[in-house]
Amino acid sequence: MLEAKLQEAGTLKKLLDAIKELVTDANFECNEEGIVLQAMDNSHVALVSVKFSAPAFKRYRCDRPMPLGVNLAALTKVLKCAKDDDICTLKAADEADVLNLVYEAKTSDRIAEYDMKLMDIDADTLSIPETEYDARVTLPASEFARIVRDLSQLGESVRIEVSKEGVRFAADGEAANGSVLLRQSDGAPTATGPIRPKSEEREIEAVDEDGEDDDAAKPAAVKKEKDDDVEMDKDADDEDEEEFKPKADDEDGEEEKEDDDAEDEDADEDDDSAGKKRKKSGSSSKPAKKAKTAATKGKGKKKAADEDAAGVVIEMNQHVALTFSLKYLVNFSKSATLSPRVQLMMSNDVPLLVAYDFAQGYIRYYLAPKIGDD
Structure with missing residues (x-):
């Protein structure tokens, strides 16, 4: 069924x-x-x-x-x-x-x-x-559709040529000829080995990744180092949390001192207010920085995706x-x-x-x- x-x-x-x-x-x-x-x-x-x-x-x-x-x-x-x-x-x-x-x-x-x-x-x-191919051109599907549609108005055949200059689509008709050249986008990768469809490459990578357990394959020393890193990060987080506790206790102590010592009230209030400002600025700086970093990363990923969707990637082993x-x-x-x-x-x-x-x-x-x- x-x-x-x-x-x-x-x-x-x-x-x-x-x-x-x-x-x-x-x-x-x-x-x-x-x-x-x-x-x-x-x-x-x-x-x-x-x-x-x-x-x-x-x-x-x-x-x-x-x-x-x-x-x-x-x-x-x-x-x-x-x-x-x-x-x-x-x-x-x-x-x-x-x-x-x-x-x-x-x-x-x-x-x-x-x-x-x-x-x-x-x-x-x-x-x-x-099949391992000599060249692969990855481009926006809308651009490919436009090129073949335009050139089909001129003739019945198109010559596709991939060279160091780029990829050229050329059609010859009885009344007119036409060609479109697409150059490699800036920062696009070049071919370094066998060229296959990307879906097959992903399947091969998936098999390689599933074929062995990365953690199991690593030596014990590497595992220990990884665990130590986790513990160090945990300790560092604990230290960060403890940094704020003494300051909070000091603040309470200063407020109690203000109630007990009327003579030092003005000085303590000045110190208190300055300390609170420092604490507020210190406590708000880290989250703001993290939020800004996350937002920047998100924008970077979106920009990279947009560039990838709009760019032309030419991988060639030979003409x-x-x-x-x-x-x-x-x-x-x-x-x-x-x-x-x-x-x-x-x-x-x-x-x-x-x-x-x-x-x-x-x-x-x-x-x-x-x-x-x-």
Whole structure:
């Protein structure tokens, strides 16, 4: 049995809008790790690969691997009945011939339920080999969409060239030619090793981190040093707290002295007021400093995120130049609604990889380059 609850139906709607013009019928392969779709277009020029990871669902259950053969146009129509912020649940029994979709409104008690007929699609499971690319260009998805849309007005093909100068998109048409050059953003990293899709790099890092316990792998001396640091920090905190206690006691003592000694009243009041001012300034300085530091860090993180979203990162091991069909790239760019960033992975004589990573998984497009006049 399959039960997959997605927090927002809008994510699935955007995904289908991006691939429905490339693929007509396809199998959603469901297993304990998530839901995967891999299919080629009718001309076998482009391949699309989609993955929804199991942890991305609000609730996910798949007792055994099962394919869900669907007509994407029909599924799109059924999803149009849901609001973007509706909770969407996909249900299917073992060897079922229907897919049950339930939409739950977050702002009301409305629950809508639809059944869609499944198809028996005889399609071979495609194996995509892991590839190390010569160049990777990461840029805003909106910028990529604009470039391919503009150049598609001039011609049918675009030449993408990655060099030390930057990445250049050039199209030649019967009436006009055009090109767009994107240079590396300041402070962007450069390639220092094998280039793979970022989602694969994160998976490798996650495996490395989960493969061994950092604390268990550290020598005992390192652990002891770490524990000592914690104790020192604790002692330091205790000292900071004790610094204020004598001052408070002094203040009480001075007030009692003021009651007992009327002759020194004026002097004690002057000393008292000065001491209180010092205490107030001392006690308020540290929290204010911490608040300012936290606010500064928050602004720095936001600024870094904004710069990362707007910048162009070019990682290159060697010069790459290939020509591709603009019609397909325009279709790929529709996935900009899923992710603010897009990766272009290129190697000479290897299909182009256009990758979008989003919170629930990823969508990847593979496009074969044009050779000669083809």
